[in-house]
Amino acid sequence: MRTKKRKSEASRVYGVSLSSVKRWCKQYDGTWQSLLPKSRRPHSHPNRHTKREERQIRNSFKSAMKDMDGMEYTVI
Numbered sequence: 001m002r003t004k005k006r007k008s009e010a011s012r013v014y015g016v017s018l019s020s021v022k023r024w025c026k027q028y029d030g031t032w033q034s035l036l037p038k039s040r041r042p043h044s045h046p047n048r049h050t051k052r053e054e055r056q057i058r059n060s061f062k063s064a065m066k067d068m069d070g071m072e073y074t075v076i
Contacts, residue, residue: 007021007022007025008021
């Protein structure tokens with residue numbers, strides 16, 4: 001019970017949620033680096049198109065749009 005009281009007091013003092021304090025305590029391994037935010041985004045995607053495929057798709061889209069009304073579009 002005492003640990004919970006300390007965590008809730010810390011959350012009030014520092015203006016963060018109790019769940020954040022609990023998460024930090026869980027991931028802390030004795031170093032400050034363990035508390036640094038970690039990226040949650042995926043670092044790769046198995047279905048991603050290759051650069052060549054992306055270029056072909058953009059070129060096909062540009063060509064199709066140009067054929068429709070004779071204007072050229074910029075595709076990012």
